[in-house]
Amino acid sequence: MRNKPIANVNADLLKERKNCSFDIEELTNLIDGGKNQTARRREIENMLLKNMPFDIIPEECLSAKEKYENAVRKSVALNKIGVELVSQVTKAKELSDLTLTLRRVSDAYFREVTPFLLHLGMFIPTILGQCSDEQVAHWLPLAMQLKIIGTYAQTELGHGTFIRGLETTATYDERTEEFVLNSPTLSSSKWWAGGLGKTANHCIVVAQLYTKGECYGTHPFIVQIRDMDTHMPLKGLKVGEIGPRLGFQTADNGFLVFDNFRIPRDSLMMKHAKVLKDGTYVKIARHSKLTYGTMIFVRVLLVSEMAFNLSKAVTIAVRYSAVRRQSELKPNEPEPQVLDYLTQQHKLFISISTVYAFQFTSNWLMKTYHTVQANMKHGNTDALPELHALSSCLKAICTSDCSAAIEQCRFACGGHGYMISSNLPSLYAFTTATRTYEGDYTVLLLQTARFLVKTWEQVELGNAVTPMVAYLARHQNREAWDESPEGIIRAFEAIAAGVYQTESVRSVSFGQSDAIKDVMKQLSDLYLLYWSLERTGDLLTTLKSTLGSYDGRVYERLMEEALKSPLNQEPVNESFHNEPEPQVMDFVSQQHKLFIGIASYYSYSMTALWLWDILTKVTSELGVGKTDRLPESHGRAVFMSVFNSEMEKSVSSLSAPLQAVLRQLVELYLYYWTLEKRGDLLLVLQSTLGSYDGRVYERLMEEALKNPPNKEPVNESFHKYLKPFIQGKL
Ligand SMILES: CCCCCCCC/C=C\CCCCCCCCCCCCCC(=O)SCCNC(=O)CCNC(=O)[C@H](O)C(C)(C)COP(=O)(O)OP(=O)(O)OC[C@H]1O[C@@H](n2cnc3c(N)ncnc32)[C@H](O)[C@@H]1OP(=O)(O)O
Ligand SMILES: Cc1cc2nc3c(=O)[nH]c(=O)nc-3n(C[C@H](O)[C@H](O)[C@H](O)COP(=O)(O)OP(=O)(O)OC[C@H]3O[C@@H](n4cnc5c(N)ncnc54)[C@H](O)[C@@H]3O)c2cc1C
Numbered sequence: 001m002r003n004k005p006i007a008n009v010n011a012d013l014l015k016e017r018k019n020c021s022f023d024i025e026e027l028t029n030l031i032d033g034g035k036n037q038t039a040r041r042r043e044i045e046n047m048l049l050k051n052m053p054f055d056i057i058p059e060e061c062l063s064a065k066e067k068y069e070n071a072v073r074k075s076v077a078l079n080k081i082g083v084e085l086v087s088q089v090t091k092a093k094e095l096s097d098l099t100l101t102l103r104r105v106s107d108a109y110f111r112e113v114t115p116f117l118l119h120l121g122m123f124i125p126t127i128l129g130q131c132s133d134e135q136v137a138h139w140l141p142l143a144m145q146l147k148i149i150g151t152y153a154q155t156e157l158g159h160g161t162f163i164r165g166l167e168t169t170a171t172y173d174e175r176t177e178e179f180v181l182n183s184p185t186l187s188s189s190k191w192w193a194g195g196l197g198k199t200a201n202h203c204i205v206v207a208q209l210y211t212k213g214e215c216y217g218t219h220p221f222i223v224q225i226r227d228m229d230t231h232m233p234l235k236g237l238k239v240g241e242i243g244p245r246l247g248f249q250t251a252d253n254g255f256l257v258f259d260n261f262r263i264p265r266d267s268l269m270m271k272h273a274k275v276l277k278d279g280t281y282v283k284i285a286r287h288s289k290l291t292y293g294t295m296i297f298v299r300v301l302l303v304s305e306m307a308f309n310l311s312k313a314v315t316i317a318v319r320y321s322a323v324r325r326q327s328e329l330k331p332n333e334p335e336p337q338v339l340d341y342l343t344q345q346h347k348l349f350i351s352i353s354t355v356y357a358f359q360f361t362s363n364w365l366m367k368t369y370h371t372v373q374a375n376m377k378h379g380n381t382d383a384l385p386e387l388h389a390l391s392s393c394l395k396a397i398c399t400s401d402c403s404a405a406i407e408q409c410r411f412a413c414g415g416h417g418y419m420i421s422s423n424l425p426s427l428y429a430f431t432t433a434t435r436t437y438e439g440d441y442t443v444l445l446l447q448t449a450r451f452l453v454k455t456w457e458q459v460e461l462g463n464a465v466t467p468m469v470a471y472l473a474r475h476q477n478r479e480a481w482d483e484s485p486e487g488i489i490r491a492f493e494a495i496a497a498g499v500y501q502t503e504s505v506r507s508v509s510f511g512q513s514d515a516i517k518d519v520m521k522q523l524s525d526l527y528l529l530y531w532s533l534e535r536t537g538d539l540l541t542t543l544k545s546t547l548g549s550y551d552g553r554v555y556e557r558l559m560e561e562a563l564k565s566p567l568n569q570e571p572v573n574e575s576f577h578n579e580p581e582p583q584v585m586d587f588v589s590q591q592h593k594l595f596i597g598i599a600s601y602y603s604y605s606m607t608a609l610w611l612w613d614i615l616t617k618v619t620s621e622l623g624v625g626k627t628d629r630l631p632e633s634h635g636r637a638v639f640m641s642v643f644n645s646e647m648e649k650s651v652s653s654l655s656a657p658l659q660a661v662l663r664q665l666v667e668l669y670l671y672y673w674t675l676e677k678r679g680d681l682l683l684v685l686q687s688t689l690g691s692y693d694g695r696v697y698e699r700l701m702e703e704a705l706k707n708p709p710n711k712e713p714v715n716e717s718f719h720k721y722l723k724p725f726i727q728g729k730l
Pocket of ligand 1: 078086106121122143144145155160161164290292295296298302305385438447450454
């Protein structure tokens, strides 16, 4: 049954809906995965609508503590219904449909993230992916019925990306048949795990496993961290909330420090490796990276998460654009709906097509994931490297594009889009975090590049490669796309676009009407066209050659290029002496992110001074109302030329080294903006990360300890909601 029509709908919205060229219900069925799934979703929605407590005071008006307590209250009510529904299903497919529906409907109740996100998103999947059959039989029912509440603590203050660099140790003591957990340094403190700060009583801890004096690398352990009755942290642990953050405000992300904390031997999750009673280490896995499995799973999930979040943002922005009227096009005629402006459509329509691109690609990726998992059950791990490469680059691209597109949706709603009540700021805060967590954007793209370079080598040797990367063999002409990691990644993006096109065509080829097919085709074309225009520069081949330059300065250019090589910047490379761990500052990709910020700061300062001087003159000459917004390119050109000339004027009295640095900044700024369209600027530091003394980890911990939730060991919502819920008394 369709949802009932709602009375008092805005006339403009009704008019737009009447103009729709296809049956909306048909598209709804397509998105839900069929008529039955739509009906089931609506059944669950209606049930939740009847039974779930809504907010009386808007979440954003509460204090941080109240927000958390309110989130626990609502989560417990949702979990109660969820657990009941989950207990009624028997088939795996029904369970995955149900979880998806619950996840999506649950967003109606939370502006922020539930403190149970990590329990559902990582704790349960890690039990499934990392425990032996016996361990699954023990832990899974407890976790599914929420008798225990878990999280996933891998990241530390000092390391997130480089998992092999984690410092937490789990040392096996064969006399007592226990592991002893320790945090040997401040930087080894576990940091970030969602739900750890106040909610969880169990935690998956990733630590370096030592037995018989040898280190076997990082392994996952399942660890109880709080007393099941009093919720007090267990002896030997320091645990708390890490402090306010951009989003995830109700997810009580936490820290955890171990001091000779003992756990039983079978706390080691033993699907891929075990330690026998006498301390013998036994490797079971056929692939060394199987312990990273949960991350792959969540990366795959995130593609669909991004489709969902962007669909919400663009629905908000399109509806509002139909309702909002602004400006006068023709005298004495009504102001147009902002949706009618082509520039507005430009902001919105690409987001609509992106939602579909993400959703179709996500459906395909999830299927691929399950196929690879099924093969791995039979011992075949051949497809794992490609799955890792695919999930890495698709996660990186879609999380990055999604948060940028949500910002466009916010811009499209003008001032009102800035209101928390519009939900656009919260959607942005949630999605921008996904670019970082579960693998940083750059780092994951580099992982994909690594796979592609290896594949390229196979192609060069004439060896067979998988169908997904067979295009490398077809493109033997290297000029079509360069071999740099970026070039390779762009080629890979083309493959993602290809997946979208084939999947969207495949999914709409049966049953669906011509009207839906037309719309889906238009959306698919729009997505492909948009990205080919966005990347025009990349698609055009320029010569880029020391040998073929117009002026024929072949030898000079060869020498100039050779001198630019980083290897020539120092007479003796430090690897001659030793091999130090790099600071992230050493990565060129990191410098790329930071240095333009410095250059922009100077550009803005210089331009601001200049602008101030001419402000009065300009306004008196042009008159208020005639200062139409200048096109972006003109604005950038002004920044560039003013920066260049003003900087030149002001540096002449400075010392030579400082002049040289400032001139480099001008050059960087000009160069960067010929390549890029935007950059970031941090004007006021006020930052734990950017302090002059570099005491980053100390300051993060100091700030976390000041955090009000850490002033009480157990939050009152434990007694009020969590404990009665866990004990089945609610
Ligand atoms: C119960 C009923 C209740 C009902 C209620 C219902 C309500 C519903 C509500 C909600 C539902 C849930 C919704 C879920 C949404 C999901 C949200 C989840 C939230 C998550 C929050 C964030 C959590 C985290 O961030 S956890 C921490 C994540 N950390 C990272 O991702 C770290 C990133 N770093 C890495 O991955 C790696 O370290 C690395 C890959 C960068 C480098 O690793 P390395 O140094 O060990 O490797 P190398 O670079 O040396 O490479 C060696 C070799 O290995 C290959 N490799 C690397 N990784 C993998 C891999 N994963 N798999 C396979 N192979 C891999 C690499 O390619 C190299 O191969 P070569 O052949 O080239 O040698
Ligand atoms: C909201 C949120 C929730 C989170 N929840 C959890 C959780 O529940 N559990 C958990 O364990 N973790 C969690 N995390 C941590 C998250 O997984 C890490 O922050 C993430 O993996 C990035 O690692 P990092 O912080 O060490 O970044 P860094 O690696 O320090 O990145 C800093 C910069 O260095 C660059 N860089 C690093 N290495 C390289 C390289 N090799 N080459 C080029 N550039 C490089 C990066 O691109 C980036 O620009 C969460 C994080 C956030 C923001």
